Amino acid sequence: MAGAARPGPGAASGRRSPWSLNNPRVRAAVYQAVLVAAVVLGVWYLAANTAHNLEVRKIASGFGFLDREAGFEIGESPFTEYSAADTYRKAFVVGLLNTFRVALIGVVLATLIGTLVGLARLSHNWLIAKFASGYIELIRNIPLLVQLFFWYAIISENLPGPREAANPLAGVYLSNRGIAFPVPESHPVHLWLGVALLAGIALTWLLARWARARQARTGQPFPIFSAGAALILGLPLAVFIAAGAPTALNTPRLTGFNFTGGGVLTPEFAALLAGLTLYTAAFIAEIVRAGVLAVDRGQFEAAAALGLRPRRAMHLVILPQALRVIVPPLTSQYLNLTKNSSLAVAIGYPDLVSIANTAMNQTGQAIEGIAVIMAVYLSISLSISAFMNWYNKRIALKGARR
Amino acid sequence: MKLRFAIAACGLAFASSGLYAQSTLDAVKAKGYVQCGVNTGLAGFSQPDSRGEWKGLDVDTCRAVAAAVFGDAKKVRYTPLTAQQRFTALQSGEIDVLARNTTWTVSRDTSLGLNFVGVNYYDGQGFMVPKKLGVKSAKQLNGATICVQPGTTTELNLADYFRANKMSFKPVVIEKLEEVTNAYFSGRCDVYTTDVSGLVSTRASRAPNPADHVILPEVISKEPLGPVVRHGDDRWFDVVKWTLFAMLEAEELGLSSKNIDAQVSSTNPSVQRFVGATGDLGKMLALDARWAYNIVKQVGNYGESFDANLTPLGFERGINALWTQGGLMYAPPLR
Numbered sequence: 001m002a003g004a005a006r007p008g009p010g011a012a013s014g015r016r017s018p019w020s021l022n023n024p025r026v027r028a029a030v031y032q033a034v035l036v037a038a039v040v041l042g043v044w045y046l047a048a049n050t051a052h053n054l055e056v057r058k059i060a061s062g063f064g065f066l067d068r069e070a071g072f073e074i075g076e077s078p079f080t081e082y083s084a085a086d087t088y089r090k091a092f093v094v095g096l097l098n099t100f101r102v103a104l105i106g107v108v109l110a111t112l113i114g115t116l117v118g119l120a121r122l123s124h125n126w127l128i129a130k131f132a133s134g135y136i137e138l139i140r141n142i143p144l145l146v147q148l149f150f151w152y153a154i155i156s157e158n159l160p161g162p163r164e165a166a167n168p169l170a171g172v173y174l175s176n177r178g179i180a181f182p183v184p185e186s187h188p189v190h191l192w193l194g195v196a197l198l199a200g201i202a203l204t205w206l207l208a209r210w211a212r213a214r215q216a217r218t219g220q221p222f223p224i225f226s227a228g229a230a231l232i233l234g235l236p237l238a239v240f241i242a243a244g245a246p247t248a249l250n251t252p253r254l255t256g257f258n259f260t261g262g263g264v265l266t267p268e269f270a271a272l273l274a275g276l277t278l279y280t281a282a283f284i285a286e287i288v289r290a291g292v293l294a295v296d297r298g299q300f301e302a303a304a305a306l307g308l309r310p311r312r313a314m315h316l317v318i319l320p321q322a323l324r325v326i327v328p329p330l331t332s333q334y335l336n337l338t339k340n341s342s343l344a345v346a347i348g349y350p351d352l353v354s355i356a357n358t359a360m361n362q363t364g365q366a367i368e369g370i371a372v373i374m375a376v377y378l379s380i381s382l383s384i385s386a387f388m389n390w391y392n393k394r395i396a397l398k399g400a401r402r
Numbered sequence: 403m404k405l406r407f408a409i410a411a412c413g414l415a416f417a418s419s420g421l422y423a424q425s426t427l428d429a430v431k432a433k434g435y436v437q438c439g440v441n442t443g444l445a446g447f448s449q450p451d452s453r454g455e456w457k458g459l460d461v462d463t464c465r466a467v468a469a470a471v472f473g474d475a476k477k478v479r480y481t482p483l484t485a486q487q488r489f490t491a492l493q494s495g496e497i498d499v500l501a502r503n504t505t506w507t508v509s510r511d512t513s514l515g516l517n518f519v520g521v522n523y524y525d526g527q528g529f530m531v532p533k534k535l536g537v538k539s540a541k542q543l544n545g546a547t548i549c550v551q552p553g554t555t556t557e558l559n560l561a562d563y564f565r566a567n568k569m570s571f572k573p574v575v576i577e578k579l580e581e582v583t584n585a586y587f588s589g590r591c592d593v594y595t596t597d598v599s600g601l602v603s604t605r606a607s608r609a610p611n612p613a614d615h616v617i618l619p620e621v622i623s624k625e626p627l628g629p630v631v632r633h634g635d636d637r638w639f640d641v642v643k644w645t646l647f648a649m650l651e652a653e654e655l656g657l658s659s660k661n662i663d664a665q666v667s668s669t670n671p672s673v674q675r676f677v678g679a680t681g682d683l684g685k686m687l688a689l690d691a692r693w694a695y696n697i698v699k700q701v702g703n704y705g706e707s708f709d710a711n712l713t714p715l716g717f718e719r720g721i722n723a724l725w726t727q728g729g730l731m732y733a734p735p736l737r
Contacts, residue, residue, distance in 0.1 A: 058633045059493060059515035071558045073573045084561035156590040176589050177547060257535075257546045257592050258572070267590065268574070348576040348585070354552065358575070361486045361553025364493070364514030 050367065065363045066092070072358060074350045076266055088359050095355030096376060102272055102351065103338040103380075109277040110337060111330075114284025121289050132285065139282040145343055147279060151271035152347040159267075162258050171251045173259055178266040180252035180259040189243040193236045200235040204228035268349035272341065280337045284330065291326035292318065323395050331388035335381050342377075352376055426498055426631070426638035427471070427688060435477040438464035439497035442482040442579055444600060445607035446712045447503050447523075456480050460501040462707040463522055463629050463646065465700070467499060470645045470693040475700035484577050486553040489514050492632060499642050500630040503597065505555045510630075519643040521628040522704075524721045524730050526621035527559050528598040530605060533616050535592060540620040544569040549582050549591035551575070556596050559623040583608050597625045599717065606715040641687055648694040650733035651676065652703035654724055659702040662695060676736060683736060694736070704731065 021027055054061045066089040073084050077094045078101065120132035139147070156176050160166060165175035171182040184190070204227070211222035252262030295318050303313035344351040353373055360369035430436055440448035440460055448458040456464075456478075465475040481497050492500045493515055503525075504510075506518040529548075531537045540563070550557050552575045564571050574591050576582040583604050586594035594601070598621060605612045629646060631639050652658070655673055657665055666677050675681040678691035687693065701707065708719065723729025 054515075056634060057493065057515040058512075060513035071561055072552075073557075073561045073564075073571065075573050075575060084565060153588075156585060157588045161589045256544065260545070345577060346581070348574050348581075350575065354575065357486050357577070358552040358557070361489065362558070364489055364510070366490045366493070 054367075060363070060365060061368070062365075063368055065359075065365055065368070068363075070359070070362075072362070074355065075348070076269065076350060088363070091355050091359060092352070092372060095350060095352035098350055099338075099341055099344075099352045099376075099380075102269065102276065102341050102344070102349070106273055106276045106280065106337050106341070107334050109273070110280040110284055110333070113277060113281035114333075115288050116285075117281060118285035118288030119292070121285060122292060136282045136285050139278055140286075144275060144279050144340055145346060148271060148275040148343055148347050151274045152267065155267040155271055162254060165254070165259075171249065171262070173252055173254075175259075176267060177258055178264050178270065180262050180264050182249040182251040183263040185246075185248035185250045187243075187246045187248070189240065189246060192239050192243070196235040196239040197232065200232040203235075204231050207231070266349075268344070268347055271347055272344050272349045272351075275343075276337055276340055279340070280333050283333050283336075287326055287329045287333065288322075291322035294325040295321045320395065324392075324397065327388060327392045327395065331385060331392075334384050334388065338380055338384065339377060342373075426635050427641055430471060430498055430638075434472070435479050436464060436468045436471065436499065437479050437481060437497045438467070439481045439483045439488055439491050439500040439502055440464065441502045442484055444503060444579065445603045446715045446717065447599070447603065448480075448482075448501070449607075457711065459522060459707055459711045460503060460629075462649075462701050462711070463501040464499065466645045466649055466697045467642055469696040469700045470641060470648070470687075470689055473690055473692065473696045475696075484579070485551045486577055489516065492516065492630060495632075498631075498638070503599070503627045504630055505597075505625045506628055507555060515633045516630050517633055517639050518628050518630050519639060520646045521626040521730075522646060523599060523627045525597040525599045525625040525627050527556055527595060527623040527625055528601050528621050529618040530586075530594045530601045530615050531592060531618065532589075533614050537616075537618065540618045540622065541567060541569075543571065543593060545571065546592040547572040547574060547590070548593040548595055549574045549576070549586040550595055551579065551582055552577055554596070555623070555625065560595055563622045597627070599627075599712075602717055603715055637688060641689065644687060644736070645697060647733035648676075648697050648736065649701070649704040649707065650724070650731050651736050652694070652698045653705040653731075654726060654733065657698050657703060658706055659699055662698045666695070672736075681737070 019026060021030065051061070067087050069084075070086055070088045070091040071084050072091070074082055074091065074094050076098065079097045080090075080094060082090060082094045117132045117135060120128050121136065123129045123132070155178075159174060159176040162173075162175045162177050165173040165177075165180075167173055173180040204224075207227060208224050211224045215221055250261050252259040252264070299317055299321065300313065303317040304310075308316065341351055342353040345354045345357060348354075356369045356373050360366045363369075438461075440456065440458075443449045444458070446458055448456055448460045451457050461480070464478045464480070468477040469475040471477075481491060483491050483497075483500075483502060488500055488502050488504065489510070491497050500516075501522075503523065504518075505525075506521065510516050511518060529540050529543065531543075537543065543564075548560065548571050550560055550573055557573070557575070560571070560573070571593075574582075574585055576585055583594065585591055587609060594604070596604075598617065601617050605615050605617070609615055629642055631642055652662075655670075655676060657673065657676065662677070665673055666679065668674065668677075671680070675683060677695045678684055678693070682691070684691040684693045690696070702710070705719075705724075708717075708722065719727075719729060721730045723731065725732040
């Protein structure tokens with residue numbers, strides 16, 4: 001649309017009537033008006049026709065159902081209490097949180113594994129390099145849905161029932177109900193641990209700014225990495241010890257059918273996370289490898305010639321250039337992982353799509369349900385995009401952008 | 403899955419209103435076959451056999467509709483649907499009739515825009531557990547992990563039952579019937595719950611060893627299962643409804659696929675009306691005069707269908723016997 005504002009090559013010939021179709025600006029405006037009208041008409045036609053068909057067939061419509069009682073249970077809801085007596089709206093929120101949970105952990109793990117595998121593939125060690133490329137080729141070329149079924153089958157078919165659960169570590173039980181593990185008994189100090197952690201991160205950030213400014217001014221480097229690590233780990237540790245180091249654990253126990261107490265990682269979540277992480281990591285590995293290879297070999301040599309040690313050369317010279325190549329395709333992989341999490345429905349993890357499907361079927365309001373799903377995924381994806389674009393701009397070469 | 407919902411939603415968006423002003427009966431006659439939504443594979447109700455032919459009580463409903471409309475029970479095309487896909491498929495016009503062990507409820511009859519034509523199997527929800535757990539009653543299931551299909555009345559009854567009895571459970575909700583029963587048989591769940599007919603069928607056809615699983619005595623709900631059509635098309639509604647009734651009426655009159663040819667010349671006025679020798683029931687339904695004869699000749703009466711499909715799996719007639727034999731099956735008079 002920006003083309004309308006920019007004078008075209010023919011705009012200089014001002015002798016023609018300004019309203020003639022031969023005037024490129026008029027022509028551009030007409031084309032765009034026609035396009036907009038076609039889109040608006042199309043959308044209006046679809047909306048009106050849908051409404052008419054729903055009306056004719058007396059199918060309920062509207063979002064009123066969100067406030068009705070859902071009436072179905074949800075398998076896992078780690079962040080908020082949910083019961084069948086809650087509303088559809090609450091059920092959707094639980095589904096959304098479950099989607100966030102798997103997507104967020106998946107993105108972090110996939111980035112870590114992907115970076116490691118990508119660098120491993122560049123390794124001079126023959127075995128490591130071949131192993132990494134074998135992993136990438138195997139995982140990348142099998143459909144994700146098949147992999148999810150594979151992981152789910154591995155977990156639910158091979159592990160013993162809860163009464164015969166494997167007990168590899170004290171308090172940790174491995175069964176086809178998932179991994180039950182001890183969690184610290186809830187204690188008021190946990191809140192303060194969180195506060196201390198946040199304070200540590202904030203202080204590190206301030207310190208890093210100060211260190212950068214000082215280095216720019218005086219050339220004096222500052223060991224920001226070890227100082228930051230000390231702050232981020234040390235502050236919570238100090239709080240923990242000051243509170244008397246409460247180590248009481250809430251250990252899972254077998255009562256009746258299943259383990260109660262402690263934390264649990266369900267087979268559905270584990271299978272979905274494993275599938276999404278390993279699949280996306282294979283793609284990220286290739287992106288990382290491409291990014292590193294994109295940096296000219298001369299840059300390594302120049303850094304070495306300046307006397308930079310390999311680690312500092314990587315940190316100061318190679319990585320900043322590689323990231324410019326890596327970040328845009330990495331964004332796509334994050335988006336893919338988030339959207340692929342909707343395959344959860346096949347193995348019974350209660351993500352947003354699974355909950356929405358159930359709600360659609362119980363209420364019969366498929367259009368509203370699909371609208372919710374689309375709106376949510378669109379917002380998540382656009383948010384990830386916006387964040388990654390901001391990050392990309394930050395690391396991009398200043399002044400090199402067009 | 404999502405795709406099918408999306409397609410169906412698009413179907414609602416694109417379907418021209420003109421198409422739906424036309425009656426389904428005319429549309430079916432014009433295209434030459436009945437598009438019938440069935441289960442993806444529930445032995446005894448709808449499942450393809452070793453030669454790929456669909457067999458079952460619900461499949462026989464589809465075949466009976468085709469026999470009534472075309473005089474040929476083979477003019478059916480099947481759309482296997484999961485519990486979640488079934489209503490959208492019907493609403494959007496993807497199928498003409500849904501015969502997929504579907505429970506009749508007031509919300510489905512009204513806000514989903516559907517019409518249940520009647521009941522072809524009276525059912526109730528039950529629980530199946532492995533025998534080795536030693537559970538004797540559903541009241542002992544507190545804390546159990548339960549496999550259930552999403553989007554069913556089962557899922558809601560289950561939550562209601564546990565709430566009413568102040569018990570808790572962990573649902574494992576998987577859409578595909580094969581996957582959810584696999585999860586149960588692999589031990590992911592302690593309990594599998596669905597309609598008792600589904601439990602009996604699944605135990606007989608999928609359990610590695612059927613004797614290892616028991617169905618608990620509690621039946622926690624009423625599940626009248628029946629064929630469904632869209633709201634607002636009374637002629638098609640009538641055709642499917644009276645097809646179902648004709649199968650029941652035939653059993654009551656003692657007409658079967660074996661003896662109906664001999665009965666065509668019967669002097670019993672009820673039989674004469676049934677086979678189309680007298681009266682014009684066919685015309686009233688906008689069908690051939692021999693519509694009911696064709697159903698019985700090609701598909702059989704309700705009892706024959708039950709005996710062929712469900713009895714071998716260990717089903718009893720029970721409340722699905724005719725009203726004359728102490729059951730609930732009762733067809734209004736064909737006159």
